[in-house]
Amino acid sequence: MSNCCWRGYNMSASLEELVAPKEKKIELHDRSLRSRIHQFCEGDGSLFSTLFTFGSITFVLISVIGLVLGSIHELQVPIYKKGGKSERISNWTIVENENVIWEPHPIFGYVETICIIWFTVEFVVRLAVTPNRFQFLVGIMNIVDMIAIIPFYLELGLALFGIDVASLSDIKGALLVVRVLRVLRVVRILKLGRYSSGMRTFALTLKSSARQLGMMGMVLSTGVVFFSTLLYFVEKDEKDTPFTSIPAAFWWAIVTMTTVGYGDYVPVTVPGKLIASGAIISGVLVLALPITIIVDNFMKVSGNIDSQE
Numbered sequence: 001m002s003n004c005c006w007r008g009y010n011m012s013a014s015l016e017e018l019v020a021p022k023e024k025k026i027e028l029h030d031r032s033l034r035s036r037i038h039q040f041c042e043g044d045g046s047l048f049s050t051l052f053t054f055g056s057i058t059f060v061l062i063s064v065i066g067l068v069l070g071s072i073h074e075l076q077v078p079i080y081k082k083g084g085k086s087e088r089i090s091n092w093t094i095v096e097n098e099n100v101i102w103e104p105h106p107i108f109g110y111v112e113t114i115c116i117i118w119f120t121v122e123f124v125v126r127l128a129v130t131p132n133r134f135q136f137l138v139g140i141m142n143i144v145d146m147i148a149i150i151p152f153y154l155e156l157g158l159a160l161f162g163i164d165v166a167s168l169s170d171i172k173g174a175l176l177v178v179r180v181l182r183v184l185r186v187v188r189i190l191k192l193g194r195y196s197s198g199m200r201t202f203a204l205t206l207k208s209s210a211r212q213l214g215m216m217g218m219v220l221s222t223g224v225v226f227f228s229t230l231l232y233f234v235e236k237d238e239k240d241t242p243f244t245s246i247p248a249a250f251w252w253a254i255v256t257m258t259t260v261g262y263g264d265y266v267p268v269t270v271p272g273k274l275i276a277s278g279a280i281i282s283g284v285l286v287l288a289l290p291i292t293i294i295v296d297n298f299m300k301v302s303g304n305i306d307s308q309e
Contacts, residue, residue, distance in 0.1 A: 038129040041122070043195075053195055056122060060191045063115040067185050070104030079103045112185075116152045119188075123149065141194050148188040151181040201305055205298040212290040219286050224253040227279040234271045241268075257283030 040049045069075055079101050123145050130136040137143075193199040206213065228249035235243045242265045243249045252265040256279045267273050 034129050035131075037125070038131065041126050041129065055118070057192065057195055059115045059118045060188055063112060063119075064186070064189050066108045066111045066115075067188075070108040073102065075105050075108075076102040077105055112152065116149055119145065119149050119191075141191070144187055144190045144193070147184055148191060151184045154181060197305060201298070201302050204301045204305075205294065208297045208301060209290070209294045212293045216286060216290050220257060220283075223257050223279065223282050223286060224250055227257070227275060227282075228253040230275045231267060231272055234269055234275060235267055238268055243267075253279060256280055257286065259283055259287070 036044075040046070040052065043049050043053050123142075126142070126145075127133060127136060193203065225246075228246050231252065232243050232246045232249050235241050243252070249265075255262050255265075256276060259280065267276050
């Protein structure tokens with residue numbers, strides 16, 4: 001092919017290559033933008049990503065501190081329950097009324113609302129830019145994120161339907177639901193595991209040591225049942241004995257075999273004390289045997305994380 005023809009052929013080919021991949025390049029650009037946002041949320045080492053991570057940690061700490069301070073009696077306000085509604089008390093002479101309950105100061109509610117807004121925006125953004133939404137939703141840390149915000153929206157939904165959460169304690173079974181919703185708030189502290197390499201190392205160590213921990217739990221459970229049964233038949237005829245049944249002796253066996261030793265339940269007979277001595281020695285052996293394996297797994301996991309970083 002002559003030079004003049006080759007030049008025209010080369011130009012036409014170049015024009016086709018420039019026109020054809022244009023849409024593909026736009027798609028790659030959009031995909032890279034989504035990927036950059038995803039990497040930004042996960043922590044890509046940039047200044048703004050670091051500030052975003054610092055903001056998330058700050059809101060988690062503020063939320064947990066607010067939850068802790070809200071349980072202090074001096075930082076609570078009396079609420080008077082009247083039928084299906086509740087209202088703050090301005091007349092402190094009826095504080096001792098049985099229909100009066102103590103709730104955290106309203107300022108803690110405002111702080112919690114601000115924190116929940118941040119958690120919600122963070123979760124929605126992560127969900128929008130993640131490459132695989134199903135894998136995102138079944139992730140452990142993302143489940144923790146959902147559990148951290150769901151109780152707030154459940155209480156908000158009840159309020160929209162005219163149901164006062166503070167007055168639900170009068171309904172049979174509803175008090176348990178309210179307590180569960182409030183207990184779930186403490187799950188927010190687990191969100192720190194997303195940003196703490198130490199907590200991730202600990203979680204991975206437990207995961208890699210699941211077999212050893214399962215073995216230890218099985219042996220410990222067997223020992224609890226064994227020593228509780230022995231102690232029950234030895235101590236059941238004693239006056240004012242706390243070991244009124246085998247399940248009642250489970251607490252003593254667990255505390256004894258884990259070498260905690262509260263001392264709230266103690267055997268009084270000589271055979272009972274001998275059984276307790278056997279439980280103590282067995283508990284030490286059961287807890288000590290898997291320790292070396294768990295420490296070895298911890299060193300391996302810690303070394304892998306350090307090499308990746």
